[in-house]
Amino acid sequence: MVPSRTVARISLLFAALLVLGTPVLMAQAASSQVPLSSYVCQGSQITLFNNTNGYLVSNGGTPPQFSTNGKAYCLNYIQTYHWNDGKGAPLGGLELARISGPAGLPPRTGYIQSQGSSGQGGAPNVNHYVDVPSNPPTIIDGVYQCLDTIRGSWSENAQSGGAGFCIVYATPAVAPGSSTGSTTPTTTPSTSSSSSTMAAWVWFAILAAVLFLAAVVYVVTRRRKMPPRPPSDDDDRGAEENQRDTEQGTTEEGPDDDPDAGGPPPPTSSGQDFAPGGS
Secondary structure, three states, rough: OOOHHHHHHHHHHHHHHHHHHHHHHHHHHOOOOHHOOOHHEEEOOOOEOOOOOOOOEEOOEEOOOOOOOOOEEEEEEEEEOOOOHHOOOOOOOEEEEEEEEEOOOEEEOEEEEEEEEEEHOOOOEEEEEOOOOOOOOOOOOOOOEEEOOOOOOEEEEHHHOOOOOOEEEEEEEEEOOOOOOOOOOOOOHHHHHHHHHHHHHHHHHHHHHHHHHHHHHHHHHHHOOOOOOOOOOHHHHHHHHHHHHHHHOOOOOOHHHHOOOOOOOOOOOOOOOOOOOOO
């Protein structure tokens, strides 16, 4: 059997190695991430999202949602619609907000001041749109919302489910090392970030387990080394009471209690003494 002291030393050694190795692991994971600026926008621009329709509209649309379906894209263009009874609306700002998806990407693309164009019948500033800069590219991957600072006049209808009209154009994003023309990067920030996060959690779990084991072994070892507990006043008092009870319960047998001991003769059956010479 391995001595407890040896087990404690081994556990503490492993704990020290984990404490020193975790920062190194995190640094390597961070360095393996692909910078967003290194992505290449490759291929033809596509309509990534469009929920507009030709039915009658009302004001007060809510932010619509869409998904990139597990692929990375370079964001090129966002457009919203403000019919507002043919009066249009003042220009504001547009952006995309990230709701869910792989880690490693910013939560928002950043507001950009919109431009306006006229719509049906020459209504001014009905279409609000922004051209997103391509250097560096704005990479999106996951589930997003269209956001417009001008919410009150944002056009919506029953066909859009109450969501404001929005159009998004994008180009497939290719990471370094991906095959030419591929729309799914082989190495994305989300993949490397997720891997590094998982590795960090595993390391911390192992560290916690080893430290707990070392603490248990240390406590057991110290308990075995502790000297016997000296007798207390309560122990002495209990011993005296037990001795007193023992002495009181022990009695000596007298002559009357011993049937074999000598004593006066028993009386005669008549109960009278016989005098000599009597008739």
